[in-house]
Amino acid sequence: MTAPGKLRVAVIGAGAAGLCAARHLAAHPESFAPPVVFEASGRIGGTWVYTEETGQGPDGLPICSSMYRDLRTNLPKEVMAFPDFPFDPSLPSFLHHSHVLAYLERYADHFGVREHIRFSWLVDAVSPAEGAEGGWDVTACRAQDRTVQTTERFDAVLVCTGHYADPFVPPIPGLETFPGQLLHSHEYRCPEPFAGRTVVLLGAGPSGVDLTLQLAPLARRVILSHRQPPLPGLPGNVLQAAPVVGVAGPTVQFEDGAEHRADVLILCTGYRYRFPFLAPARLGLRLTDHTVTPLYQHLLLPRHPGLFFIGLCQQICPFPHFHCQLLFCLAVLAGTCRLPPAAELQAAAEGELRQHLGAPQHFHRLGGRQWGYCQELARLGGFEPLPPVLRKIYEATGASRSQDVSRYRSLSYRVLSAEEWELVGAEPGGAVHKGGSPRGAGGNGDGAPSPAAALG
Numbered sequence: 001m002t003a004p005g006k007l008r009v010a011v012i013g014a015g016a017a018g019l020c021a022a023r024h025l026a027a028h029p030e031s032f033a034p035p036v037v038f039e040a041s042g043r044i045g046g047t048w049v050y051t052e053e054t055g056q057g058p059d060g061l062p063i064c065s066s067m068y069r070d071l072r073t074n075l076p077k078e079v080m081a082f083p084d085f086p087f088d089p090s091l092p093s094f095l096h097h098s099h100v101l102a103y104l105e106r107y108a109d110h111f112g113v114r115e116h117i118r119f120s121w122l123v124d125a126v127s128p129a130e131g132a133e134g135g136w137d138v139t140a141c142r143a144q145d146r147t148v149q150t151t152e153r154f155d156a157v158l159v160c161t162g163h164y165a166d167p168f169v170p171p172i173p174g175l176e177t178f179p180g181q182l183l184h185s186h187e188y189r190c191p192e193p194f195a196g197r198t199v200v201l202l203g204a205g206p207s208g209v210d211l212t213l214q215l216a217p218l219a220r221r222v223i224l225s226h227r228q229p230p231l232p233g234l235p236g237n238v239l240q241a242a243p244v245v246g247v248a249g250p251t252v253q254f255e256d257g258a259e260h261r262a263d264v265l266i267l268c269t270g271y272r273y274r275f276p277f278l279a280p281a282r283l284g285l286r287l288t289d290h291t292v293t294p295l296y297q298h299l300l301l302p303r304h305p306g307l308f309f310i311g312l313c314q315q316i317c318p319f320p321h322f323h324c325q326l327l328f329c330l331a332v333l334a335g336t337c338r339l340p341p342a343a344e345l346q347a348a349a350e351g352e353l354r355q356h357l358g359a360p361q362h363f364h365r366l367g368g369r370q371w372g373y374c375q376e377l378a379r380l381g382g383f384e385p386l387p388p389v390l391r392k393i394y395e396a397t398g399a400s401r402s403q404d405v406s407r408y409r410s411l412s413y414r415v416l417s418a419e420e421w422e423l424v425g426a427e428p429g430g431a432v433h434k435g436g437s438p439r440g441a442g443g444n445g446d447g448a449p450s451p452a453a454a455l456g
Contacts, residue, residue: 006033007155007333010138012123012277014039015046016104017311017322018160020082023111024326031334036154037117040064040143044108044117047164048101054187059143061122064165066207066271069190070214071097074206075317075397078413078421079390082319085110094409120144123277126157128304136306156306156333158326159275163312166274168289169267170202174247178265185268191215197263200252202244204228208268209405212238223252223260233404273312283307290361294349297377298364299325302345305332315367317394320386324374331381387418396423 006029011021014037025035040061043049050067057063073080076093080100085107091099108114118140125139136157142148167184169175175182185207195218201208204226212224216235224234225241234240242255250261272289280286283304286293292312295301300308308329311322331337339345356363366373371391378385393413400408412424 007031008033008153009035009156009158009333010126010136010152010154011035011037011158011160012126013037013046013160013162014041014044014117014119015048015160015162016319017162017326018046018158019044019104019108019113020319020322021158021160021310021326022113022116023107024330026112026116028330028334032330035116036152037113038121038123038138038140039117039119040122042119044114045101045104046162048097048104050097050101052189054189059120061143062165064162066164066186067097068188071210072409073097073100074210074401074409076393076411076413078415079317079393079397080319082107082323083384083386084323093412122146124149125279126159126277126307127279127282129153134306156308158308158310158329160310161275163273163314164271166272167267168270168272170269172202172244172247174253175265177249178247178262179250180262181264183264183266185211185266186271188266191218194219194264196220198261199223199264199266200225200241200244200260200262201266201268203268203270204231204240205268205270211266211268213406223262225252225254227255231405232402233406235406288360291353291363293353293363294346296339296345296349297328297373299329300332300345302342302349305339305342305345313364313366313370313373315365316370317390320390321370321374324377324381324383324386327383328377328381331383337381389415389417389419389421392419393421396421 009025009032011018011025018037018039022035022037025032041049047065047067049065050069051057051063051065053063055063073095077087077091077095078093081087087103120143121140122143123138123140127137129135129137136154137151138154138157139149139151167186169184188211191214194215197219198221199215199219200223201212202225204224208224208226209231212222212234216222216238219237222238223241224238225244227243230240241258241260244252245255246253251259252262252265253259273287273292275287278285283301285301292309295309298309298312310325310329311318313321328337332339353360353363375385393415397408400411414422414424416422
């Protein structure tokens with residue numbers, strides 16, 4: 001039984017966001033009962049768990065991880081850590097994915113999170129409970145035996161399922177006629193199978209650029225199709241091409257009229273938001289491939305404030321971002337942060353969405369807006385904001401990446417204080433910065449595999 005006055009909260013997913021949620025819920029036993037974390041797989045880590053398998057796993061569930069063998073983060077560890085749990089300082093700034101997974105495992109052990117996780121339990125349905133008491137009914141089943149099912153009531157639900165599991169495939173005319181190998185970056189694992197072949201990659205987000213760098217040493221030719229200005233520092237056998245407008249058999253057609261034959265097409269075209277356990281119409285939730293609305297602060301439904309979506313935003317420092325979102329959500333649940341009436345929340349959510357009508361697919365891409373966003377969450381939630389040094393290193397990394405996409409990961413950063421940092425070693429452009437941001441800085445990473453060094 002839950003003690004009177006204590007809220008019972010369900011967490012869906014034991015990736016980075018879910019672990020952070022469980023850690024903070026468990027740290028406040030005066031307000032919350034022990035959390036219940038539903039994890040469909042048999043281990044923690046979410047998208048940071050590497051497997052060579054693609055498609056379906058042995059349990060019949062889709063492979064959710066988009067991790068590939070040689071992934072390294074495109075944000076340094078100095079801005080990736082949860083604020084209350086640093087990475088091992090002996091590690092390089094730009095980490096192999098195995099180091100990030102090990103970090104999450106240490107985080108879970110340090111804060112005693114594992115005891116709250118129900119492994120191999122798949123959430124089937126989340127719905128508002130009937131009756132005056134409110135709450136949420138969560139129905140889950142055993143991943144290996146779906147006849148074993150349970151429905152439990154919770155006061156709130158934190159959705160921490162990530163958004164790198166459902167690949168987005170753009171509607172390209174003639175794509176179905178391509179006779180070669182067609183895959184999404186979600187299914188890419190290593191470059192060796194593509195040796196000696198002509199590979200066309202669609203999209204120059206973090207995954208498109210990263211896969212280009214991995215494939216170039218082995219492929220006969222790599223064609224990177226995108227609409228950005230030319231990227232500096234790519235290998236000599238990489239051709240940067242205009243956006244793809246069509247496919248006719250083995251021939252790929254580009255916006256500028258060029259045509260190239262290809263053996264392989266890799267779609268580095270991002271992911272769709274997907275919540276199969278929700279009934280969007282009943283909740284007043286509008287889902288498209290690229291947006292989840294209307295949500296106050298990208299987090300909660302105005303008319304159902306007990307349901308929270310953690311980690312929808314992109315182009316962020318993910319773990320610090322999750323930390324801020326979760327502390328805000330817990331302040332709302334504990335009553336220390338008083339929300340305005342539902343009508344005001346709805347108006348605020350709709351108003352923010354209207355600002356992005358010209359490019360709604362970018363609504364959740366915060367980029368430089370993430371700092372004001374996290375600061376506002378800290379103000380509303382009454383917790384300590386992120387230190388300014390995170391923004392400075394994030395922007396410095398973006399500047400280095402824009403100068404040379406192939407070499408910026410050789411840099412090492414050191415945090416000196418909440419405001420100051422230094423670059424250990426030479427930057428691609430030769431300059432060393434200390435304390436401030438290099439001019440022209442800009443970041444577009446996510447730390448995580450997309451768009452962080454892998455999946456965008």
